[in-house]
Amino acid sequence: MDCAEDDCENEAAVRLHIPWGENRDVCTGHARVQARQDGVVAEPLDDMDWL
């Protein structure tokens, strides 16, 4: 599955649980940025130890 961000073709590796919107599956790069927002929970889709 590709990253949910527009113009990003990286493999989605993280599911972001967003309190004010729908869940998004994004790549690690986008997850690092978006997971900093208040209330967002990042859940690895696979076993990863980057968090």
Ligand SMILES: [Zn+2]
């Ligand atoms: Zn991405």
